[in-house]
Amino acid sequence: xxxxxxxxxxxxxxxxxxxxxxxxxxxxxxxxxxxxxxxxxxxxxxxxxxxxxxxxxxxxxxxxxxxxxxxxxxxxxxxxxxxxxxxxxxxxxxxxxxxxxxxxxxxxxxxxxxxxxxxxxxxxxxxxxxxxxxxxxxxxxxxxxxxxxxxxxxxxxxxxxxxxxxxxxxxx
Numbered sequence: 302x303x304x305x306x307x308x309x310x311x312x313x314x315x316x317x318x319x320x321x322x323x324x325x326x327x328x329x330x331x332x333x334x335x336x337x338x339x340x341x342x343x344x345x346x347x348x349x350x351x352x353x354x355x356x357x358x359x360x361x362x363x364x365x366x367x368x369x370x371x372x373x374x375x376x377x378x379x380x381x382x383x384x385x386x387x388x389x390x391x392x393x394x395x396x397x398x399x400x401x402x403x404x405x406x407x408x409x410x411x412x413x414x415x416x417x418x419x420x421x422x423x424x425x426x427x428x429x430x431x432x433x434x435x436x437x438x439x440x441x442x443x444x445x446x447x448x449x450x451x452x453x454x455x456x457x458x459x460x461x462x463x464x465x466x467x468x469x470x471x472x473x
Contacts, residue, residue, distance in 0.1 A: 308392050308393070309372070309392070309393055309394075309395040310366060310392045310393065310394055310395060311395050312394070312395070312396070312400060312401055312404055312406055315330075315344075315366065315394055316406070318366075319345075319346055326364075328363060328364040328365060328366045328390070328392065329348065329361055329363040329364070329365050329366070330344065330346055330347040330348065330366050330368065331347065331348055331349075331350050331355065331361075331365050331366065331367055331368065332344065332347040332348065332349050332350075332368045332398070333350065333351060333352040333355060333367055333368065333369050333374060333375065333378050334349070334351070334352075334368075334369065334370055334374070334398065335351055336349055336351065338370070340410065341410060342398070342402070342408040342409070342410055343368075343398070343408065343409055343410070344368060344394075344398065344401060344406075344407075344408065344409070345407055345408070345409045347368055352369075352374065352377070352378045355378060355382070356378060356381045356382060356385070360382060360387055360389075362389065363389060364389050364390040364391070364392075365382075365389065365390070365391045365392070366391075366392045366393070366394060367379060367391060367392070367393045367394065368393075368394045368397060368398055368401075369393070369394075369397040369398070370397050370398055370399055371396065371397040371399050371400075372393065372395065372396060372397060374397060375393040375394065375397060376393065379391045379393060
């Protein structure tokens with residue numbers, strides 16, 4: 302069984318580990334921060350398993366390198382894993398993602414799951430076309446209904462994105 306006080310791994314040591322060829326005994330790099338923070342910036346090659354999920358479910362059967370926002374986060378998770386009987390080796394990135402960033406080391410970001418307005422340039426053109434056609438060819442009540450039908454999916458998309466961001470902020 303490993304020590305309940307996991308060893309700290311420096312940024313340089315982690316970079317050296319990442320340069321080695323992938324092998325069956327390579328530790329799993331686990332970012333324990335919330336998904337929103339992970340999507341904004343994470344260490345290349347890391348996997349996002351939020352702290353609560355990692356501790357409350359069956360952890361992976363591999364040696365782990367935990368990445369928290371700072372040392373405190375990863376220490377808490379490591380202690381919880383050891384307390385629940387996790388028998389594999391756990392290392393922690395010294396200083397967490399905060400130190401990694403302050404040292405100017407490489408980061409990756411994840412593209413957003415939902416499209417941004419910049420990714421949907423056809424929406425303003427579609428709306429302008431619908432308005433111009435509707436004004437010329439439809440009676441006002443029918444035009445208003447048609448416009449509501451066109452805008453409805455866009456409204457649902459905007460509201461779902463807004464709700465998702467609120468939920469992520471609450472959980473962060």
